[in-house]
Amino acid sequence: MLEEIGSYEAKTKLPEILRRVEAGEAFTITNRGKPIADVIPSRASDRLKTEAAIATILKAKKHKISDVVLTELKESGRK
Structure with missing residues (x-):
């Protein structure tokens, strides 16, 4: 209500x-x-947040990580 x-x-x-x-x-x-x-709150801010999240994901996908680095990251997370 x-x-x-x-x-x-x-x-x-x-x-x-x-x-x-x-x-x-x-x-x-x-x-x-x-x-x-x-x-009521505008949905436009939700759209802007969604667009920013998509842009961040696309930017992150452009960076390639070698298998060696990926393995090191996995191992460091298990300590």
Whole structure:
């Protein structure tokens, strides 16, 4: 259930509400008790995180590791 907030309070506390939405919270803005709008975190940031992760994976794939180095890394992880 989204936290309800009146339109006047939403107007006066907009910066605080936006910080909380950025942190993952969601709100329903009401006018005289009637739900008017839902304020939810944007999915655009998820898309940007996904694109950055893909870029990191592709960059990592370009670096080749020799079998000798790979074996050394495996062995060092077992100590």
